[in-house]
Each structure stands twice: as C-alpha cells, then as structure tokens.
Amino acid sequence: MAAVFAVSVFFDYRLAKETADAAFDQSLTDDALDIASHIRNSENLPLLELSAEVETMLRNDAPDKVYFAVRDSAGQLLAGDADLPDFPVAAHKQAEFKDSAFRGEPTRVVFYKIRSPHGDLTITVAETIVKRNGASRTILTAMILPTLAVILATFMAVYFGVRKGLRPLENVEKEIATRSPRDLREIAIDATPREIRPMLARLNELFDLLRLASAAQQRFLTDAAHQLRTPLAGLQTQIELATAEGRFQSDPERLSRIEDATERISHLVDQLLTYARAESSTAATQIFEPVSLAVLAEKAASIFLDRALGKNIDLGFEIAPATVDGSPWMLREALANIIDNALRYTPAHGVVTVRSGMRGAAAILEVEDNGAGIPADERERVFERFYRRPGSPSGGCGLGLAIVREIAALHGASVELADPQGTTGLRIALVFPRAGAPAHTDPHRGIDSPAMEKP
Amino acid sequence: MRILVVEDDNLVASGIKQGLSQAGYTVDVADSAEAAEDSLRNEAFDLAVVDIGLPRADGLTLIRRLREQDNPLPILVLTARGSMEDTISGLDVGADDYMTKPFRLPELSARIRALIRRSHAIADTCLHHNGLTLDTNSRTATLGGAPLELTKREWAILEALLMASPNVVSKDRLVQTLAGWDKDITLNAIEVYVSRLRAKLAEGYIEIRTVRGIGYRIDAPA
Numbered sequence: 001m002a003a004v005f006a007v008s009v010f011f012d013y014r015l016a017k018e019t020a021d022a023a024f025d026q027s028l029t030d031d032a033l034d035i036a037s038h039i040r041n042s043e044n045l046p047l048l049e050l051s052a053e054v055e056t057m058l059r060n061d062a063p064d065k066v067y068f069a070v071r072d073s074a075g076q077l078l079a080g081d082a083d084l085p086d087f088p089v090a091a092h093k094q095a096e097f098k099d100s101a102f103r104g105e106p107t108r109v110v111f112y113k114i115r116s117p118h119g120d121l122t123i124t125v126a127e128t129i130v131k132r133n134g135a136s137r138t139i140l141t142a143m144i145l146p147t148l149a150v151i152l153a154t155f156m157a158v159y160f161g162v163r164k165g166l167r168p169l170e171n172v173e174k175e176i177a178t179r180s181p182r183d184l185r186e187i188a189i190d191a192t193p194r195e196i197r198p199m200l201a202r203l204n205e206l207f208d209l210l211r212l213a214s215a216a217q218q219r220f221l222t223d224a225a226h227q228l229r230t231p232l233a234g235l236q237t238q239i240e241l242a243t244a245e246g247r248f249q250s251d252p253e254r255l256s257r258i259e260d261a262t263e264r265i266s267h268l269v270d271q272l273l274t275y276a277r278a279e280s281s282t283a284a285t286q287i288f289e290p291v292s293l294a295v296l297a298e299k300a301a302s303i304f305l306d307r308a309l310g311k312n313i314d315l316g317f318e319i320a321p322a323t324v325d326g327s328p329w330m331l332r333e334a335l336a337n338i339i340d341n342a343l344r345y346t347p348a349h350g351v352v353t354v355r356s357g358m359r360g361a362a363a364i365l366e367v368e369d370n371g372a373g374i375p376a377d378e379r380e381r382v383f384e385r386f387y388r389r390p391g392s393p394s395g396g397c398g399l400g401l402a403i404v405r406e407i408a409a410l411h412g413a414s415v416e417l418a419d420p421q422g423t424t425g426l427r428i429a430l431v432f433p434r435a436g437a438p439a440h441t442d443p444h445r446g447i448d449s450p451a452m453e454k455p
Numbered sequence: 456m457r458i459l460v461v462e463d464d465n466l467v468a469s470g471i472k473q474g475l476s477q478a479g480y481t482v483d484v485a486d487s488a489e490a491a492e493d494s495l496r497n498e499a500f501d502l503a504v505v506d507i508g509l510p511r512a513d514g515l516t517l518i519r520r521l522r523e524q525d526n527p528l529p530i531l532v533l534t535a536r537g538s539m540e541d542t543i544s545g546l547d548v549g550a551d552d553y554m555t556k557p558f559r560l561p562e563l564s565a566r567i568r569a570l571i572r573r574s575h576a577i578a579d580t581c582l583h584h585n586g587l588t589l590d591t592n593s594r595t596a597t598l599g600g601a602p603l604e605l606t607k608r609e610w611a612i613l614e615a616l617l618m619a620s621p622n623v624v625s626k627d628r629l630v631q632t633l634a635g636w637d638k639d640i641t642l643n644a645i646e647v648y649v650s651r652l653r654a655k656l657a658e659g660y661i662e663i664r665t666v667r668g669i670g671y672r673i674d675a676p677a
Contacts, residue, residue, distance in 0.1 A: 233470075233558060241474055316668045353667075
C-alpha cells in the first residue's frame, strides 16, 4: 500500500513538476529576450541601453534574484555580471538550460543565442530557485493530500467491506469452533456467502458419512445390549426360581455369591453400554434440549430413596432452579452415577445431599457426602476407566466417574471434586459454565428458600 | 388370571413362565408377534408381557397393531436395549409399563399384579394401602376397618401421596394440589397438614416419610 502510494505520488509529482518547470524556464527565456530587446542596433553605440529602473526590475523578481551577462562568441563579457559562468550552446540549439550554483545559491540558468550587429552573442540569465521550490512544495502538497485521502478512503472501504463480507464466514467459523467434538450436525448453509457454499456442502457430506458411521456403531451397541442382557435375564430368573424351589437351602452362602456375581455382571453391562453410548454419541442421535437440573434432581429422589433407606443413609436435596442445554438421558445417567457412588462409598448413617442451582452464570448439579472422601492425589485417577481405589467395596466396576466425565465433556461441563465444607467426604459437581438463567418459570422454585418460608 | 408372554428367547421365556406359574398365573408363550396375534385373536388374556426385540415384526409393532384394533389388553414391555428412547417409544405406542432386562421375578410379578388390578379397577374408585382405604367416590376413608375422619385438605394430600407411592411428592406439588381452595397456601401449612395426617394414621402401618429438601413419600405397601 505504502509502495503504491509512493510510486503514484512520485510520478504525479514528476509530471506536475515538469510542467511547472517548463513554465518557469519560459519565464527565464522571456527575461533573456527582454535583455535582447535592449541591445542597440548599431555597432558604434554601447551594447546595452538599460535604465536603472529597468535593470532593477529585471534583477528583482522577489523573492528570487536574477543575474545576467552578455558575451560575444569569443566569450568576452560585454555587459552584466562578470562572474556568471559561460557555457557553449550547441550549434543546433537556440537555448540551453542548466542547474548550477551561483554566489552560493542554487540557480537555474539559461544560455540564449542571438544574432546582432555586434555579432553572435550569448545572453546568460540566472535566477535563484526560491519560487520554483515554493511551487514544488505546493505541487507536492496538492498531490499528496488528495492521494492520501483517496488511499485512506479505499483502505477503509476495503477493510469494512471485507469485514462485512467475511462476517457470515466468521459466523460459520464460530459455529464450528464452539461445537463439541462429536457434534456432527449439518452446518446451516442458507445464511452463508455463496462463495463458500460448495465447501460447506462437502463438509456436510463428510458429516453425513460420520453420522452414518456413528449410527452403525449405535446399532451395534443396541444389538450387543440385547444379546448380553437377554441371557443375563434368563440366568437371573433361573437363579430366582431355583432359590424359590429351595435348591440353595443347604448352602445360602453360595446363593448370595451367585446373586452377587450376577448383579455385578448386570451392572457392568449397563455401565459399559452407557459409557459406549455416551462416548459414541453425536448430534445425529442426540439433539440437545433444555433440561431442568432441578427436575432431574427431584426425580432422582424417587429412584434412590429406597437404597438410601436400606443403608440408613440420610438422602436429602437442596434444589434451586437451573436449566442447561443437554441430553436428558445422559444427564440422568451422570447424576445417577454420582449418587450411586455416594451411596456406595458412604458408610451407614451417613448423609448424602443432592443439589441443583446456579453459581454465578454457571449451572451446578452436585452431590455431597460425608464418607471417607478421596485424597487429593487420587482425584485424577478415579476418572480412569476401570480404576478402582484400593480397599473400595465390591460391586462397583470402575466406570461410574469415567461415564460422568464423558457425559460432562459432551455437555461442555467440567467435573469438580472437592472437600465438603466442615466435614470429611466428597463433593462432586457438574459445572455447566455457559448455562443461562432458567429460561422459563420453573415449577420447582427454591423449595427451602427463605422467601417461600414466610406466609 | 391368564398371561401371554411374547418372548423369542427360550431361556427367558421358560423362566418367566415358571416364575409366573408359581405366582398363580396361567401362562402361554408366543415366540413371535405373529404367533401372539394368533393367540390373542382366539383366546382371552388378562395381560401380555411383550419383549421389544422379536424376530420379524418387533414388539413395538405388535403393540401398535393391537392398539389400532382398540384392544385394551394391559401390556408390560420388556426391553433389553436399556435405552430411554426405546422405553419411551414403547409407552408412546400404548404399552402400560416397562421393565429392563435383566429383571427380578418378584418385581415382574408385582408390576403385573398392579397392572391387572388397575385394569380391573377402572370402575373401582378405591385406593388401598396397608389397611387404609380411600373411596374417592364417596370421599370416605377407613383405617383397619374403622372410619377415618379427614378434612378436605388432609384428604387431598393423602390422596396425592397414595397415588404417587412409592414415588416422592414435592411440597410444591402438594401446594399446587391445594391451590384450588387456598390461593396463598404456604409450605409451612403443608407441613402442618402432614403432621396432622401422621397423627391420624399412627394407628395403622402407613408412614409418611419426609424426604429432606423435597417433600414426602409413602413407602410401597408391605
């Protein structure tokens, strides 16, 4: 841009300056002709007849000074300033122009040939170049300012034009950048610039293929689930029938071991499938919808109350409204796994509390227990698949928190493990950072909020 | 009581048949949707247990066809897929309840009992629970055979809890239940009504359990 500007200004300046210079040179020639007109026609008279006024006028062209000299063909000074240099004018030319310094100042000089009764003469006129420089500066200013203005205007037009033109592109970029890695929905093409539509269409075709692949994987999982669960159901029924018929009366210990093993296989199959489904989930099967964390927590009460009562655990709830965009079944699974863990690892007569609500702009779903907790240096490992902490009670399969983390990641949420305030145990929270305030009036207003307590 | 089990897996089908037979039901097994339709056309059943994953026409198709023919037979769906979408679509096409494989036989027979009772008792306006009976028609209640006096609000709360049992009912839900009479009823008022109810029910085997932070629950009948 600057180079184009410089070149453009340079050439414009050259052109304008040449024109101006030609005009100044013409004026210099006129001075020479003026002097020539004062040369006497007779050989016997003095060469020049210049009155004092005329010479003063001639010599002063404020702010410039004019010097002159008249020489014969031998270079002999006939009139004027002796110290003006001489310069031979080429035979075929009438006049010759030169830039040279005179009396310490830069000057423009013309050497002009004339014929006269005194023979061939050369009239030399030199003028300082103050006016010329002034004109150059004026030209330069007159050139640069409009060019600068045009360039600036062009730059602004291009900058804002391109920005405006690229905004739809930026929207597409933002749309893709904020997607979860497994979001394979098609990009809406309608609102995009025509130039990038073919590219987006190819991208959408790729998304289609990936969705198909993911749908095939889902089908495989569904079939696998069916194939695994059906014989398990058969096994379970047979054990129960055998028990009912009194086949294990002689060895109840063996029955409880078989039942325990069956239970664990069932649990493992469930967890494996949940994990695999969450891991391979894409937007093809999971379009997110608004999910009320308050409703989710409240429903968990009915599901887990009996297990808590069976272990004499005080299962309680602190429910405040919070809504996130998500998959209902996945969030339900995530919460179920967290509560399941809490009930599993909290000893009898412990306290487990499920909470939903907002923390600033983030929606929170958390479960706090007063069990043994997890040491800080093991908190990263518990998310690993199949990792089971040494000495943990049997029945767990080590997938629960891996599932929770997987589901959280799909929702752009984080899983926080922290110490509960003022007690031992563990507080595990799903934090949904971008959650808005509850969009609609939630029927589950803060049940125990002070405002509600007052009549 | 006669039950049709539609299940193509022999191990599961025979297990269910034995289990339900021991619970006193007459059980027929069909191993496909087509065979099930044949049996239902020719014989009368009180309930069907339908597996979703059947060869050829699946369980959902069978249920849809039966409902299209206005067949009101109570249907319990068995699903091995364990995905919520399946169970929801099962209920959408007209199933009455669902269970996920693997299941426990006692729970299966409990659910079947409830479904049959519900289908036979559409005309029956009474709620029964461990010796407590609420006749929703005459608005009279008895506990262990003796009349039980309940105010309108106590009745409404008890009815809501019994109908939801064994699920938890939030205090908010109870407020909404009473909102027809009391526009400005408070959560404190609900607590007062529940404590009065507890006093009145103390003689029987009914316990209204407090669920911390949410509300109340009446445990499943013993």
